């Protein structure tokens with residue numbers, strides 16, 4: 001491979017790996033630079049939305065991912081007093097997707113599937129233990145400085161995609177602001193192998209529980225149930241991470257059960273931020289490097305994969321001379337706007353809904369669930385299909 005004649009991707013998370021797969025499938029050579037010595041095993045995103053599965057299908061990755069995950073055709077809203085008050089079924093939008101369900105599967109399974117598929121492709125290279133530190137650009141190329149085995153090295157390419165996560169060094173080096181705010185509360189994720197289906201008979205794989213003090217959501221993954229709770233600004237990290245505290249939160253879930261086997265707890269600080277631009281010359285930002293949001297609605301990784309496909313389809317057309325470079329401005333215009341209008345707004349609204357007092361949210365959802373037209377509109381929005389349609393309409 002001519003080292004200049006390729007696209008560099010910083011970061012081998014789910015978004016960087018999807019970008020790499022999409023470019024390689026379209027005949028564009030790629031080198032992925034990953035700071036860690038191997039793919040991450042961290043337990044983070046576990047929900048893939050229908051249009052994301054449609055996109056992964058194009059890359060040949062949906063089928064093996066589905067084989068490793070749980071198909072979730074429905075999701076539920078509950079509250080502590082009444083239990084279930086609204087259930088939605090993706091069958092209602094089966095004409096708008098070839099995957100009318102959410103897939104519950106850890107993001108680390110996707111990166112491994114993609115790496116296994118790409119490994120022997122001539123146009124694909126991945127270099128681990130290579131941390132991107134700085135970016136410089138000229139009219140026809142990008143140069144990246146790297147830290148590798150304690151040495152500083154550099155790599156050159158025609159384009160650079162920064163998929164290096166929320167603390168993106170690509171974004172910092174390009175001098176792009178990350179505008180937004182940090183929530184005062186943190187989120188605690190507790191994992192347990194306990195079989196909730198045995199005690200809550202009508203439970204599905206994805207369930208949100210509204211409560212003004214301690215809302216939560218329970219998600220089932222192939223390996224465990226994950227329950228997420230908000231942790232108030234007045235509760236210390238030390239308290240939040242103690243096993244007894246996790247047990248006390250878990251004890252609020254099912255009357256009569258006050259001890260659980262807890263396999264894992266993780267405490268997250270949660271932000272809502274969008275980069276001031278997703279493109280600077282020949283460098284682009286996608287995924288968490290470009291935007292971060294709270295995990296309610298499962299839109300962070302999904303939105304990042306939508307960025308990756310939007311950008312790489314344009315980049316491949318430019319690479320092969322089918323479109324002029326101005327085509328790449330569309331990526332920033334479309335994805336930045338829908339990130340602000342949909343992903344950020346909706347994830348903030350999802351949090352407000354779950355923690356709201358009174359019955360307004362419950363009553364509104366019941367009304368939506370009772371109306372086929374409103375259910376359809378609601379599902380198209382929560383499945384992120386409306387945001388993709390809006391991006392297309394922007395031209």
Ligand SMILES: Cc1cc2nc3c(=O)[nH]c(=O)nc-3n(C[C@H](O)[C@H](O)[C@H](O)COP(=O)(O)OP(=O)(O)OC[C@H]3O[C@@H](n4cnc5c(N)ncnc54)[C@H](O)[C@@H]3O)c2cc1C
Pocket residue numbers: 010011012013014015016033034035036040043044045046047048107130131132133163164165166167168169170189268286287288289295297298299300301302303304
């Ligand atoms: C508890 C939790 C639950 C979530 N649930 C969902 C969900 O259900 N659905 C959803 O859509 N989203 C969810 N998210 C969000 C989701 O995890 C992120 O949006 C997703 O990981 C973003 O992927 P990414 O590839 O952009 O970044 P990352 O996954 O952060 O990957 C970035 C990669 O870049 C590497 N890197 C970092 N710096 C450098 C550097 N300088 N040079 C080279 N490499 C570098 C890192 O090592 C890493 O491998 C959740 C998040 C949390 C915390």
